[in-house]
Amino acid sequence: MPLQPSEKKQLTFAGVLFALAILFFVLFGPTERVALEYFYDESEQKLFTAPTGLIPPIKGINDDQLDGVRAIVIAPKGQCGDESARRIAYLEKWSPQLKQQMEAAARAKAAGHAVPNFVGRSQRKFHQFVRRTDSPQWHNMNSDEAAKIMATLRTKDAQGKIPDICTTSR
Secondary structure, three states: OOOOHHHHHHHHHHHHHHHHHHHHHHHHOOOOOOOEEEEEEOOOOEEEEEEOOOOOOEOOOOOOOOOEEEEEEEEOOOOOOOHHHOEEEEEEEEOHHHHHHHHHHHHHHHHOOOOOOOOOHHHHHHOEEEEOOOOOOOEEOOOHHHHHHHHHHHOOOOOOOOOEEOOOOO
8 A cells, every 4th residue: 555645744754853863863962981080190290180990100291201190089078079179198009010910911801811810919919009199108008008098098087077089070
């Protein structure tokens, strides 16, 4: 049974609307945003953001030096959105050996291969380091000093509240 002229118009109109909807979605739809996290350029002494998943140290903001380390940023409860309330609790980096292993593992995983652990889980804390911004001394994660530095995250403020860990999205 052939379509009536009015049915043809309705079908054409529906097709045009569908095509416009797809075009609108493509042009104005959500863009993929890269997740970011905080890093600190040691030579510039400035906070910056870089894609999540990078293994510090990374290239900083001013040159090709690997002086960008992960920054753990905190603020009083509910104030991460206020830039003036945020502060760096501590900095993190990995040894060259662990960084190399983790990057190789990520590449292998992306390619569907397995990579043996050169640095065992029990030894990783000896290859991860933390420090405060006001001290040049790095401490491995297995030390008492590192535990004191990281305790900043659980230290209550004057109002008795534990600070929030800030992300770039809040």
